[in-house]
Amino acid sequence: MERMIVFCMLLFCSSAVLTASPYDTVKYKQILKTIEHLNSTVKDKGAELVHTPENPVDGCRSMAVACFQKGVLKLQPENSQVNSTFTRTVKILRKFTFREPGKQCESSCESYEKKTPREFLKSFAKLMKEV
Numbered sequence: 638m639e640r641m642i643v644f645c646m647l648l649f650c651s652s653a654v655l656t657a658s659p660y661d662t663v664k665y666k667q668i669l670k671t672i673e674h675l676n677s678t679v680k681d682k683g684a685e686l687v688h689t690p691e692n693p694v695d696g697c698r699s700m701a702v703a704c705f706q707k708g709v710l711k712l713q714p715e716n717s718q719v720n721s722t723f724t725r726t727v728k729i730l731r732k733f734t735f736r737e738p739g740k741q742c743e744s745s746c747e748s749y750e751k752k753t754p755r756e757f758l759k760s761f762a763k764l765m766k767e768v
Contacts, residue, residue, distance in 0.1 A: 668733055669765045675726045676758045678719040679712050686751035687711050689760045697742035702735040704746035705761045712754050
């Protein structure tokens with residue numbers, strides 16, 4: 638009888654772990670689609686360059702995401718026709734939360750190289766794929 642109770646508890650715990658992971662996976666896939674959508678509506682030529690985190694070390698990804706969220710605010714729509722969808726997309730990316738347990742990172746957003754808006758979004762998408 639004890640073995641049956643232990644087995645049931647083990648089964649319950651393992652199923653709880655498995656159900657938590659797909660939610661995060663779906664959330665990150667939605668963010669990735671949002672970034673790709675923003676990439677098609679962003680002004681690239683003549684736009685302000687943006688600090689772009691690349692290859693953040695483990696434990697510093699949450700700081701890199703925060704830098705990307707700050708940088709998204711500096712992006713501009715390609716034209717006035719896409720302004721409303723552009724604004725909604727930026728709001729989605731600003732509300733996205735990502736927490737990673739780990740050390741505090743010493744580098745700031747301004748320490749990263751400035752790149753064009755499309756390169757910036759490409760790096761953001763790459764980070765979301767890694768997560």
